[in-house]
Amino acid sequence: MPADTTAPDLRQGSATPWRERMPLPPSEAMSEAQRAAAQALIDGPRKGVYGPFLPLLRSPELLDRVARMGEYLRFGSVLPARVREFATCIAARHAGNQFEWHMHAPLAQQAGVEAAVLDALRQGARPAGLAGDDALVLDFSGELLHQHGCSEPTYARAVDRWGEQGVVELTALLGYFVLVSWVMNVAHTPAQSAAGAALPPFPL
Structure with a gap:
């Protein structure tokens, strides 16, 4: 087996020695169904086959x-972009997935989440001084990811802010990004290069 040249801070999944377990298969080795699925990704909003889709x-x-679930949650949800992107970063950090962190931390910052908030999250700390949607997203996400449910006060705040549809979609979004993070962690799908990203990788 050839030596792996993936930078250590782009590796994910805990098994050693580390290797990418499920890279993109050669086109000639793909089934017709695999080629059709790959082409659908290329023709859709993602414009390529990468990350969890490998x-x-x-x-x-x-x-x-x-993919269709992710397209709705990312591009069609009733939730504002800032909420979606911050929640995605929280899920990625919780699941220890550098790929989604590299992809979504810059998008969260572009959507208005402060760099200091994301850097605290990156280091595994609770960001201080949060208010408004950011505080509610962190509270809701933290309860769901760590306690597998949601308290009455947090639920009431979330429904008041985003409605029942928004609460369902935020719950599904967190679950979706944990799902794809786990798939990549098991497959050792490397993160894309952090070049140009707003924040460095988080410590493993």
């Missing part, structure tokens, strides 16, 4: 269903 290509029908 391992998911091993199950083309599952890939299609996961």
Whole structure:
């Protein structure tokens, strides 16, 4: 097996020695269903096959269903971009997934989340001084990811702010990004280069 040249801070998944377990298969080795699933990704808003869709290509029908769910949660949800991107960063940090962190920390910052907030999250600390949507997203996400539910006060605040549809979609978004993070962690799908990203990787 050839030596892996992936930079250590772009690796994810805990097994050693580290290697990417499910890279993109050669086109000639793909089934018709795999080629169709890959082409659908290329033709859609993602414009390519990367990240969780590399391992998911091993199950083309599952890939299609996961991709369609992700497209709605990312591009069609009633939640504002700032809420979606900050929640995605929280899920990525919780699941120890550098790929989603590299992808979404810059997007969260572009959507208005302060760099200091993201850097505290990156280091595993609770960001201080949060208010408004950012505080509510962190509270809701933290309760769901760590306690597998949501307290009455936090639920009431979330429904008052985003409605029942928004609460359902925020819950699903957190679950979706934990799901794809786990898939990549098991497959050892490396993060893309952090060049140009707003924040460095988080410590593993």
